[in-house]
Amino acid sequence: MWFRRDLRATDNTALYQALQSSPQVHCVFVLDSNILQQLPADDRRLAFIHSALAELDTSLRQHGGSLRVLHGDPATVIPQLARELNCQQVFCNRDYEPYARQRDAQVAASLTAEGRSLHCCKDQVIFECDEILTGQGKPYTMFTPYMKAWRKRFSALLAEPVPAPLQGAIATVPAAQQLPPLADIGFAGASLEGLKVATGRSGALDLLQDFGRRLKHYRSCRDFPAIKGVSYLSAHLRFGTLSVREAVTLALADGSDGAECWLNELIWREFYQQLLWHFPQVAETSFKEVYRDLAFPGEDAWFAAWCEGRTGYPIVDAAMRQLNHSGYMHNRLRMIVASFLVKDLLIDWRRGEAYFAAKLLDFDLAANNGGWQWAASTGCDAQPYFRIFNPVTQSEKFDPEGKFIRRYVPELAMLDNKAIHAPWLAKSLPAGFRLGQDYPEPIVDHAQQRELALALFGRTP
DSSP: OEESSOOOSSSOHHHHHHHHHOSEEOEEEEEEHHHHTTSOTTOHHHHHHHHHHHHHHHHHHTTTOOEEEEEEOHHHHHHHHHHHHTOSEEEEEOOOSHHHHHHHHHHHHHHHHTTOEEEEEOOSOSSOTTSSOOTTSOOOOSHHHHHHHHHHHOOGGGGSOOOOOTTSEEOOOOGGGSOOOGGGGTOTTOOOTTOOSOOHHHHHHHHHHHHHHHGGGHHHHTTOTTSSOSOOOHHHHHHTSSOHHHHHHHHHHHOSHHHHHHHHHHHHHHHHHHHHHHOGGGGTSOSSGGGTTOOOOOOHHHHHHHHHTOSSOHHHHHHHHHHHHHSOOOHHHHHHHHHIIIIISOOOHHHHHHHHHHHOTTOOHHHHHHHHHHHHTOSSOSSOTTOOOOHHHHHHHHSTTOHHHHHHOGGGTTSOTTGGGOGGGOSOOOTTOOBTTTBOOOSSOHHHHHHHHHHHHHTOO
């Protein structure tokens, strides 16, 4: 059993199938050198994964086995391990990202050449690949029709957890192949410090239970970053310490308006997964061909200010500081800062996408790419290019008392609830507060940049 983004022993399709197919199963996780070599030594995701692996190993030990952790290129490591252990079958849960598809194809080819086999199972989504298509047999490129088709096909039976899999024999591993300290693989600086999300399977279940008590209020609270309105489960769904079936089951069991809204968000997740599967080119370029050669005139200094949270727009700066500090950003804020980067600063959405990819604990290629292309109007979205968020009105609407801004931009804490959204428009500022020194003036004028964005996007045929 080859664990990847499914770091749990229960409700795990591939592990269940492996135990059903063999009298003994060897469990392995590969620290993928192809991925690790691209990460900084203090990448907090490694700390999150390491914690989850430790808890997974504990769970396996409670059932007589343990987790083998190897380091290297999976395309070499997995076939070699199967050969050493004389395993005839390798089980894993399917991954839909371009790199993962290429990696799994290489592993499958190597195993097949030796008379072995790779079995990929559906686990991280309810519906995958070609399971939901239009009446013409084509993939959906608009969310609402996809959502309706998803709901029409959905059966409550599909949301029931897979039977508890730990009923077969799981092999133990030698000490030399057990989970190494992060320092041993070059990530001594990776730390859970600053993370607001509990880790591991236990952390996932605690958050799921907590969210279950708040789920009915999800629709009315989810857009306000200063209150506890969202699930905070995205990282757990990303790394599989929680299964999507458990999430959907919670939504169905609750049945409230908030639960219906959250179920739609889970469907959005699957929409972006199937989009990446059918159109892998979106990982590199715009979904809409007309925008693939768009020349963004934004300045590098503006991009640096956006990354560092010093644009002079408080809600944007607060959101970026939250990301840099904790590896998390509220979903409403992701839309605001993405729109600001592309439509106000006129900077290529791929630069923002890459920055999020480097910083987000819950980074998921499909969701991150889909969200950025949605904000940039380059993706498969019914709304045209002239949807441009006004950062001031968004701030006033979703952080009306400035609580979120004050948390992450403390130099503005003394401003009143009106001035804090746009200090440069305030008729008077507190004594001792100097705009341009204590806090930057806006690096661009939103009204002017909006017109430039409309001209930039609108000049394409």
